Amino acid sequence: MLNLTAGTRLRSAVCDMEGIVIRQPDSAGSLACGGIPMLDAKNPASTSAERIAQAEPNRALIGKRYVDEESGLEVLCSKQGLGGLSFDGRPLTLKQAKPLPASD
Amino acid sequence: MNIHLFLEMAADAAPDRIAIGTRAAGITYGELLAMSRRAAQQMTNAPIRTVTYCGLNRPELPAALFAASLAGKPFTPLNYRLPDTDLKRLLERSAPSFTLCDTDIAKRCEGVADIQLHVVDAFFAECSRPDNAAPELADSAQDIAIVLFTSGTTAEPKAAILRHSNLVDYVLSTLEFFSADENEAALISVPPYHIAGMSALLTSVYCGRRIVSLPAFDPGVWVDTVIAEGITHAMVVPTMLKRIVEVIAERDVTLPSLRALSYGGGRMPATVIERAMDLLPDVGFVNAYGLTETSSTIAILDPASHRAAKASGTAEGRRRLSSVGKPLPHLELEIRDENEVAVPVGVVGEIWVRGSQVSGEYEGRKVVRDDGWFPTNDAGWIDDEGFLFVEGRLDDVIVRGGENISPAEIEDVLIANAQIDDVAVIGLPDEEWGEKIVAAIVVNAPVCIDQLKNQVRERLRSTRVPSVFVVRDTLPYNDTGKLLRRQLRQELAANISTSDAAVG
Numbered sequence: 001m002l003n004l005t006a007g008t009r010l011r012s013a014v015c016d017m018e019g020i021v022i023r024q025p026d027s028a029g030s031l032a033c034g035g036i037p038m039l040d041a042k043n044p045a046s047t048s049a050e051r052i053a054q055a056e057p058n059r060a061l062i063g064k065r066y067v068d069e070e071s072g073l074e075v076l077c078s079k080q081g082l083g084g085l086s087f088d089g090r091p092l093t094l095k096q097a098k099p100l101p102a103s104d
Numbered sequence: 105m106n107i108h109l110f111l112e113m114a115a116d117a118a119p120d121r122i123a124i125g126t127r128a129a130g131i132t133y134g135e136l137l138a139m140s141r142r143a144a145q146q147m148t149n150a151p152i153r154t155v156t157y158c159g160l161n162r163p164e165l166p167a168a169l170f171a172a173s174l175a176g177k178p179f180t181p182l183n184y185r186l187p188d189t190d191l192k193r194l195l196e197r198s199a200p201s202f203t204l205c206d207t208d209i210a211k212r213c214e215g216v217a218d219i220q221l222h223v224v225d226a227f228f229a230e231c232s233r234p235d236n237a238a239p240e241l242a243d244s245a246q247d248i249a250i251v252l253f254t255s256g257t258t259a260e261p262k263a264a265i266l267r268h269s270n271l272v273d274y275v276l277s278t279l280e281f282f283s284a285d286e287n288e289a290a291l292i293s294v295p296p297y298h299i300a301g302m303s304a305l306l307t308s309v310y311c312g313r314r315i316v317s318l319p320a321f322d323p324g325v326w327v328d329t330v331i332a333e334g335i336t337h338a339m340v341v342p343t344m345l346k347r348i349v350e351v352i353a354e355r356d357v358t359l360p361s362l363r364a365l366s367y368g369g370g371r372m373p374a375t376v377i378e379r380a381m382d383l384l385p386d387v388g389f390v391n392a393y394g395l396t397e398t399s400s401t402i403a404i405l406d407p408a409s410h411r412a413a414k415a416s417g418t419a420e421g422r423r424r425l426s427s428v429g430k431p432l433p434h435l436e437l438e439i440r441d442e443n444e445v446a447v448p449v450g451v452v453g454e455i456w457v458r459g460s461q462v463s464g465e466y467e468g469r470k471v472v473r474d475d476g477w478f479p480t481n482d483a484g485w486i487d488d489e490g491f492l493f494v495e496g497r498l499d500d501v502i503v504r505g506g507e508n509i510s511p512a513e514i515e516d517v518l519i520a521n522a523q524i525d526d527v528a529v530i531g532l533p534d535e536e537w538g539e540k541i542v543a544a545i546v547v548n549a550p551v552c553i554d555q556l557k558n559q560v561r562e563r564l565r566s567t568r569v570p571s572v573f574v575v576r577d578t579l580p581y582n583d584t585g586k587l588l589r590r591q592l593r594q595e596l597a598a599n600i601s602t603s604d605a606a607v608g
Contacts, residue, residue, distance in 0.1 A: 006245065007105040009112070018116065020109065022276060062117065063281040076281060078113040100278045100432065102290075102311075103366045103392035103401040104303045104339050 001028060002040060004073065009041035013049040017060055017081025025071035025087065033060070034083030058084030058091055066092035105272045106244045108173040110310045111137050117282050117312065124163050124315045126333060127289075133309075136167055141238035142231040143171035147202050148239040150220060154198045154251065157181040157224075157296060158191065158213060159206035161317035164224050165296055166305050168204050169250075173268070174239055177202070178248040180263075181296040183255075185583050188212050194253055194261065195219055197467075245269040250302055251467070252396050255582055263467035264396045274303065274399040274461035275310050277434040284313035291338040292317040293326055298584050300339055300369060300392075303400035313337065323347035327357065334361040339392070341369040343585035346376045352383050359384060366390035368401070370585050371496070371512060373519050374426055381414055393428035393494055395480055397471070399461040402437065403492050405429030420487070426516060427491040435459035437492070438477075439485055447485075452508060454498055455484040483510060500589055502531030504539050507567055514543065514570065517563045518556060523549040526579050529570060530593050532600065542596055543570035546578060572600060 002010070008021045012033035018041060019033075031038050034056060036049045060066060060077040067074045068087040075085060075092065085092040111133070114123070119134030131139070147155055155172035157165065157179065172179035180198050182191060184206070191212060195203065200218035207223050214221070249268045253261035290308045292315060294301040308315045316333050318325060321344055329335065340348065345367055352359070365380075365387050372391065381389060388407030394400045405413075405428055413424040431437035438446050439453040447453045456477050464472025472478040483495040495501065495510035502509040511529035518527045526546040531539035545551070553573050560569045574596060580588040 007109060007241075009109070020105075020113065022105070063283055065276075076276075078281060079117055097277075097280065098433065099280055099283065100404065101366075101388060101390045101406050102307070102337050102339075102364050103278070103368070103390050103394075103404050104300045104307055 002031060002038060004031060009078075010038045010075070011041045012081050012083050013037065013039055013047040014052045015081030015083045016079060017077065017083050018079035019060065019075045019077050019085070021074070022065060022076050023067075023072055023074035025068065025073035027071050029071060029073075029088035031073070031075070032086045033081070035086070052082050055082045056084040060085050065095040065097070067095045068092050106173055106241055106247070106268050107249050107271050107275075107306060108140070108170050108241055109272075110275065110306060111140060111170045112241075113281065114309050114312060121286060121312060122314050123309065124166055124317075126316070127314075130314065131163060133312075136170070136309075139164075139167040139228060139232075140170035140174055143167060143228065144174035144239055146227075146231055147171060147175035147177055150202055152177060152200045152202045152220065154178045154180045154201045156195060156198045156201045156203045156219070157205070158184045158195075158203065158209045159224055159296070160184070160319040161292060161296055161301070162206075162224065162319060163317075164204075164228050165317070166309065166315065167228065168224070169302070169305060173249055174241060176239075176242055176244060176247060178251045178265075180251040180253075181302070182253065183295070183297045183583075184209050185295075192216050197263065198251070245272070252297060252299055252302070254396060255584070255586060262469075264463065265465045265467060266396075266399055266463050270399045270461050270463045271303075271306060273459075274401075275306055277461065278401070278432060279307055279311055281310055282312040284308075284311040286312075287334065288312075288336045289314040289316055289333055291326070291329060291333070291335040293321045293338070293340060293344065294369070294584065295320075298369070299394070299396040299400050300341075304339060323351045327351050327355070327359070330359050330362055331357070335359075336361055337364045337366075338362065339366045339368070341585040342367060342372040342376065343370070343581065345372070345380055349376060349380050349383060353379075359387070362387050364388045364390060364407075366392050366404075368392040368394065368428075370587070371494075371515075372426070374516065375519060377410075377425060378414060381410065391428050393492070395482075397462070397464050397466075397478065398457060398480075399463060401432065402435055402457050402459075402461075403428045403431045405491075409491075424487070424491050427487070427493045429492065430490055431457070431492065432459075435461070436477075440479075444479075449486055449488050452483055452485045452495060452501070452510060455480045455482045455492070455494070497589075500530070502529075502539050502541055504531065504534075504541060504567065505537045509541065509568055513564060514541065514560055514568055517560050518543060518545065521551065521556070521559075523547050523551050528579050528587055528589065528592055530589060530596065532572075532593065532597055534571075540572065541568070541570040542572045542574065542600070544574045544576050544579060544592060544596060546576055574599065 464478035534540035
């Protein structure tokens with residue numbers, strides 16, 4: 001199973017989406033993009049999964065953070081693709097953060 | 105997480121966007137990552153404990169910071185303005201080290217044991233050969249990312265420790281990755297050994313905002329650079345803003361590209377910020393309060409609050425222009441008395457803060473409590489709408505006849521006089537009252553001391569009236585604009601006891 005410790009960089013098997021784990025889930029599970037398990041970004045192996053052609057409605061957007069309330073998993077989208085994120089089949093939800101003005 | 109990940113993410117998201125330097129000849133995120141990886145290779149297996157940096161702000165500084173992080177070595181920028189003996193002392197404390205320095209500083213570092221001395225530009229030129237053997241990024245959240253020596257205005261400088269987890273949490277909690285558009289550029293004019301200089305590098309890379317840095321601050325060059333480079337964001341200390349405002353007024357220029365100007369690192373006189381807001385009406389001003397030990401900002405007065413305070417019809421509302429605003433939402437902040445019990449609204453006490461960006465740790469000593477709360481040693485109070493007012497270091501509070509008196513509120517009354525350019529209020533030992541209030545003023549025209557005393561009596565109360573006024577040519581500051589109160593106290597104590605130069 002994919003390592004999901006904080007700092008792990010991930011890539012989608014079905015689109016250009018890339019992300020990074022901000023908070024590790026407190027239970028094991030499968031993190032997917034576009035419904036297909038994500039890959040470790042360091043792993044060059046390709047998959048046989050078919051790439052998706054259209055943006056999903058819950059598509060992960062660059063800079064945004066997505067959470068799974070149940071397990072505590074939090075993923076930051078560092079590169080935008082077409083797919084949305086899910087953990088063990090549960091769609092991740094956008095973490096609303098009030099952006100603060102630049103202070104330094 | 106390690107702060108180096110920010111650079112890797114930025115280089116992935118936009119390898120060709122300019123990260124550092126001018127629009128015409130800057131370094132891209134892709135190039136910055138390559139520089140960092142090559143430099144890290146030289147550092148990673150060296151028998152060193154830290155990577156120290158003794159030099160000005162220069163384009164290689166961010167690469168040096170990120171390289172040290174990738175190599176797993178604490179990055180320690182040192183104050184090159186210190187006298188040679190003090191600089192050597194800090195180098196010795198950081199050894200064994202890989203030391204990057206400017207050409208003219210190299211000879212000042214000679215003779216220190218266990219340092220591998222490299223001149224910055226020569227080092228980066230040498231390791232410019234492409235190579236793929238960069239070290240693997242370890243899981244290192246609890247490792248030390250940055251060590252900053254506190255300015256040591258009171259004693260031997262303390263080595264404040266910031267871990268990757270502190271800095272990563274600060275950045276993630278306050279900003280959105282790559283939220284800057286391609287035209288944004290931040291001007292950094294605080295030196296590398298200041299926490300704001302370090303945090304600006306991290307936040308700019310994370311936001312995707314181009315970094316332009318001034319080797320050393322000069323108000324004219326600052327204004328020229330903002331105009332020439334289309335600077336959108338900048339951070340300054342109060343003394344810098346005062347001089348910038350003078351240049352803008354004198355040259356009668358506007359800074360159309362500038363959107364956000366934040367300030368911190370000391371008390372901002374109301375006259376300076378009001379004038380700045382008048383001269384730059386389209387700029388969003390942010391007052392940022394934070395400490396080295398808290399990984400930079402913990403409270404901000406945002407642009408809307410600046411405008412509301414300036415336009416307010418009440419004294420209470422206008423006073424908020426001198427507040428540091430509200431604590432960041434992901435932190436907890438309390439005002440506590442000397443028994444460490446929280447005090448009610450409006451009462452002055454010590455500012456305590458808790459949150460994962462707070463390190464509260466020095467080499468060999470932890471100040472943060474087991475429950476995560478950190479006593480800042482700053483005095484402050486919170487008003488009924490939650491605005492935080494910082495009254496300076498706890499040690500600077502004057503205790504006169506059992507009453508705690510904040511120098512800042514007296515200083516605010518006095519500085520409002522056009523004839524007074526600068527002021528500092530301190531306490532000196534007094535047989536009758538424990539401490540007496542002494543005001544040191546710098547004037548540009550004659551002042552009537554009785555009138556000044558009356559002002560303080562009317563605005564505050566009679567117990568706050570300074571018993572002694574001393575007129576001086578200047579007040580002592582360190583190079584980042586912090587008033588050296590201890591030095592001033594010693595000078596005034598000597599001056600008042602040995603001569604009649606004091607007025608009043």
